Structures are given as C-alpha cells and as structure tokens.
Amino acid sequence: MSFFTSLSGLKGAQSDLAVISNNVANVASIGFKKSRAEFGDLISASPLQSGNIAGQGTRLKSISQQFTQGGFQTSDRALDLAISGQGFFVTKTGAQLSFTRNGAFSIDESRYLVDSNGAYVQVLPVDTSGAVTATGISSSQNLQVPLSAGRPKATTTLDLSATFPSDSDLPASRSAYNATFPYKFDRYDPQSYNYSSATTVYDSAGNPQQATLYYTRVTAPTATDTTSKWEARLFIGDQQASADGSAVTDPPAPLELTFAADGSLTSPTSAQQFSSVLPSGASEPIGINLSYGTTTRQAASTFTPGAFRQDGKAAGQLNNVSVGTDGLISATFSDGTTTKLGKIMIANFANPNGLRQLGDARWGSTGLSGDAIVSEAGSGSAGLIQSGALEQANVDITEELVALISAQRDFSANAKAIETGNNMTQTIINLRT
Known part of the structure; x- marks a missing residue:
C-alpha cells in the first residue's frame, strides 16, 4: 500500500x-x-x-x-492598452467571445481593431459626445477606424488682403511696350508682372488646386492723376479665370485695382465673381468670388500678401487615434475634427477562477464562472484603461x-x-x- x-x-x-x-x-x-x-x-x-x-x-x-495584476510595461503605441484594476478585454472570432488581459491591439488591413490573434476587439457604441448608447454583451460591436471624415467642399469665395509698394515701377515689358511691340502678359515671364501670391483652393471632390494671383502695375501717380492702378490675374491650376465672370473672354480679363493718393483701395469695393475654369486634375469647374479686405492698401513698403481665407476644404484624413482612461476611442482628422468611435468593453465575472483557458492569455466563460458582467472602464468594478502600456505576466x-x-x-x-x-x-x- x-x-x-x-x-x-x-x-x-x-x-x-x-x-x-x-x-x-x-x-x-x-x-x-x-x-x-x-x-x-x-x-x-x-x-x-x-x-x-x-x-x-x-x-x-x-x-x-x-x-x-501584473506590472505595466510602457509603450509608444496608443493602441497598446492595459487595464488598471479588475476586468478583461472582450474579443470576438466568428461567434466565439473570449476574454483577455493582453492589450496589444492593432489595426488590420480592413481598418478593424484586432488583438494579436486577429480577433476583433469589442466596444460599446457611443454618440457624438462619447456617451454610451447601449450596454450589455449583446450590444458589443467591432470597431473600424475610418481613414477620412466629413465631406469635401468646393471653394466658392476667396478673401484676401495685400500691401502694394507705392514706389514700384511698371514691369519691364509693360514700360517698353508700344504699337509695334504690344504688352502681353506671360505668367512664365517675370518681366511681365511685378508680384505674385498663391494659396490652395478645392474642387467639389476635395481635390486641391493652387490659386495664384499675378499683380501688374498699370499706372503710377502723376501731377494730374494721383491715383494708382494695378491689374490682378487669377490662375487656378493651369487655367486663367476672367474677372468679368465670362468664360468666353479671350484673353481672360484681369481685375483692376485702383488706389487713391492716400493709398486706400477705391476699386473694387465689392466681391468680384471670376469665371469658372476646369484646371487639370479637377473633377468639376471651380468658380471663385474674390474680394479684398479693408486692410488692402498701397504704401511705402515692400509687397506684403496678407492672409488668405477660403471656404473650401478636402475631406479630413486620419491623423491620430487616442484612447482615454474611460476606454473612449477617438479619431482626429487633418481638418481638425474629432470623431468618437466607441468605448472599450470591460467584462468581469463573479468567479474568474471558473474561466476556461483558451491559450494565448485568453479565457472563455463557463457555468462555473458565470455570465460576463459588461461595463465601461472606470464604472462599477471595472478598472481604468491605460494607453501606451502593456500588462506583464x-x-x-x-x-x-x-x-x-x-x-x-x-x-x-x-x-x-x-x-x-x-x-x-x-x-x-x-x-x-
């Protein structure tokens, strides 16, 4: 025995x-x-x-x-998550739910948030303010990170200002022109204009185009006429728009700016509608309503373009994904907008020792463990989420x-x-x- x-x-x-x-x-x-x-x-x-x-x-x-709880190892990845306190992350493969403390998450080729085994990380749905809209294990959903946000908008208005030098000479080609050699503007010939300034505008699909204004001095003050005149030519991409609003003017008409003797802008006094043009790479024609602000003047200084303000935009591109201590996942986009995507689901059990081991630091619920008690991080017995950290063994x-x-x-x-x-x-x- x-x-x-x-x-x-x-x-x-x-x-x-x-x-x-x-x-x-x-x-x-x-x-x-x-x-x-x-x-x-x-x-x-x-x-x-x-x-x-x-x-x-x-x-x-x-x-x-x-x-x-194991110790935390810091990480430089925002999607490396650790639970400070009780609870498990919830992941899903097919119809199978599993529970883990391994928060090494990433984005797969379809932009879904997955764990190191490729299982989908489950989140609670939220509204635009980040408040949870549904609770319980049945409300769990996969989280897909969008690449863009918002709708593109075509540029229709362009507001700007500039300071023009009062002592600027006429461009060389204009001062020398005569009946035999008439003046001809050429954007590729710096001798045909004095200054230029540029900004970015957008078509209806959000495709960017460079809008460039070329300024040419036409007249300088004289003893009998103290006003000064400049011409402004607007190019959108490779196409010139006409200041008279007509798309058939050949060559396109420039916009005339007139300054009084004190340097103030006397003309134009309102916004000027330029003709619509279709530059290379644009999906639809772009027509711009151009206006000069009250700070536009002529003075004894260098040419100084002011701020450009235009109302078009491209769709925002994904810049960053962040996770708060409450598990709220937010995506920030290039247009300055932020979208709330969902809250990390945290599960607790009445008897964690009754969980069935699945391998890879994952567990499945059993009759001994009881059903999962689902909540958001920081509520009830659920711990807080720490981003940029992983829980060690x-x-x-x-x-x-x-x-x-x-x-x-x-x-x-x-x-x-x-x-x-x-x-x-x-x-x-x-x-x-």
Whole structure:
C-alpha cells in the first residue's frame, strides 16, 4: 500500500513541476496569469470506520489561475492598452467571445481593431459626445477606424488682403511696350508682372488646386492723376479665370485695382465673381468670388500678401487615434475634427477562477464562472484603461524558482519512500525459515 501512496505523491510532485514550469516559461507573455496546483489527501472512509486510519496518498484537486495584476510595461503605441484594476478585454472570432488581459491591439488591413490573434476587439457604441448608447454583451460591436471624415467642399469665395509698394515701377515689358511691340502678359515671364501670391483652393471632390494671383502695375501717380492702378490675374491650376465672370473672354480679363493718393483701395469695393475654369486634375469647374479686405492698401513698403481665407476644404484624413482612461476611442482628422468611435468593453465575472483557458492569455466563460458582467472602464468594478502600456505576466521568477526546488524535494522524498518500501519487500521475500 505504501508503494501506491508514494506513487500518488510522485504524480502530484510531477503535476506541481509542470505547473511551475509553465509559469516560468510564460514569464515574458503579455497578460499571462500564473497557475497554482492545489492538492488534497486521499482517505478511504466508511460510516463504521475508525478515525485512526492512514491516508492513501494525494490527488490533484485543481489548477487554479491567479488573477492578480501584473506590472505595466510602457509603450509608444496608443493602441497598446492595459487595464488598471479588475476586468478583461472582450474579443470576438466568428461567434466565439473570449476574454483577455493582453492589450496589444492593432489595426488590420480592413481598418478593424484586432488583438494579436486577429480577433476583433469589442466596444460599446457611443454618440457624438462619447456617451454610451447601449450596454450589455449583446450590444458589443467591432470597431473600424475610418481613414477620412466629413465631406469635401468646393471653394466658392476667396478673401484676401495685400500691401502694394507705392514706389514700384511698371514691369519691364509693360514700360517698353508700344504699337509695334504690344504688352502681353506671360505668367512664365517675370518681366511681365511685378508680384505674385498663391494659396490652395478645392474642387467639389476635395481635390486641391493652387490659386495664384499675378499683380501688374498699370499706372503710377502723376501731377494730374494721383491715383494708382494695378491689374490682378487669377490662375487656378493651369487655367486663367476672367474677372468679368465670362468664360468666353479671350484673353481672360484681369481685375483692376485702383488706389487713391492716400493709398486706400477705391476699386473694387465689392466681391468680384471670376469665371469658372476646369484646371487639370479637377473633377468639376471651380468658380471663385474674390474680394479684398479693408486692410488692402498701397504704401511705402515692400509687397506684403496678407492672409488668405477660403471656404473650401478636402475631406479630413486620419491623423491620430487616442484612447482615454474611460476606454473612449477617438479619431482626429487633418481638418481638425474629432470623431468618437466607441468605448472599450470591460467584462468581469463573479468567479474568474471558473474561466476556461483558451491559450494565448485568453479565457472563455463557463457555468462555473458565470455570465460576463459588461461595463465601461472606470464604472462599477471595472478598472481604468491605460494607453501606451502593456500588462506583464504576474509571475514572480524568484518565487517560482523556490517552488521549483520544493517540488523537486517532494519528488525525491516520494521516490525515496518507494525505494524504502521496495527494500522492505525484498527483505521479506529473502527471509528463510
């Protein structure tokens, strides 16, 4: 009988060694939770049996998970998440839900938020302000990060200002022109204009085009006429728009600006509608209503273009994804807008030790664990989300090595007991009458 009792001890020590070895092997696994082997003694008992009996060995009662929190390892990725407190992330593969503390998330080729196994991370739906609109495990949904936001808008108005030098000369080609050699504007000939300034405008599809204004001095003040006149020619991409609003004028008419002797702008006094043009790369024609602000003047200074203000825009492109401590995922776009995408779903269980291990630091619910209690981070018993961090395994390597030595001693002691029992049996067999 002692042989089988010690044999059960050997098996128990072997199971303990296997559990400890698994803990040590996963010391670097993100979100891993160590296990502990729990044993009980074997007693053969009956209603009329005396209490003075020897046990029959040991048995493995269970291998229980230890869901204590591990340390945090900082990361430079916003989608590396850790739960500070209780709870599990919820992921989904097909119809199968799993629960994990491994928050090494990423974006897949379809822009969905997934874990390291490719399972979809589950979130709670939110409204535009970030408030949760539905709760419960049935409200979980996959999260897809959009590449753009908003609708593009074609530029229709352009407001600007500029300071023109009062001592500027007429451009060389204009001052020298005559009936034989008439003046001709050429945007590629700097001798045909004085200054230029540019900004970006957009067509209805949000495609950008460069709008360039070329300024040419026409007249300077004289003793009889103290006004100054300039011409402004508007090019959108490779096409020139006409200031008279007609698309058939050839060549396109420039806009005439008139300054009084004190440098103030006297004409035009209202917005000027330029003709629509279709530059290369544009999806539809662009027509701009151009106006000069009250700060536009002529003065004894250098040419200084002021601020350009236009009402068009392209669709916002994704700039950044951030996660708050409450699990709210927000996407920021190039047009300055921010979209609330969803809140990370946190699940808790009445009996976490009843969860079924699925591998890769994932667990599945069972009848022993109870149903998942779903909430948002920071509410109830759910912990807070820390972005830019990963939870390390809760394995204390020193503690495990000490336990390893203890299990080895247990194994050796039981082996010695078997050896002793075997020697006693051999002695009895060798007795001679």
